Amino acid sequence: MWALLGIGAIIFAALGIVWALQNKNSKWFSFLSLSLTALTLCAFYSDGANRVVNEDWGGLMDTMPTMNRILWICTVASIFINAFLISKEKE
Numbered sequence: 001m002w003a004l005l006g007i008g009a010i011i012f013a014a015l016g017i018v019w020a021l022q023n024k025n026s027k028w029f030s031f032l033s034l035s036l037t038a039l040t041l042c043a044f045y046s047d048g049a050n051r052v053v054n055e056d057w058g059g060l061m062d063t064m065p066t067m068n069r070i071l072w073i074c075t076v077a078s079i080f081i082n083a084f085l086i087s088k089e090k091e
Helices: 002-021 027-053 057-090
Strands: none
Touching: 002 027, 002 057, 027 057
């Protein structure tokens, strides 16, 4: 589930950039991108919590170290992209 939400966040961020470069209103794309980014983080955390409850330590050791870095990078990128979109609208 978190992968689908993350892909949706990336798609809406890309659409927002395209619309902003065409000088169109992209505030809804920015809102959807940030919302899906937050939902991605919540879904990934929920997945990790379920693995702890089920005592799937191998699954945690396989996914958490790599996905931790990827989620940090994607979240920071989402913040910067959406900050660009918001600043572009104010001009």
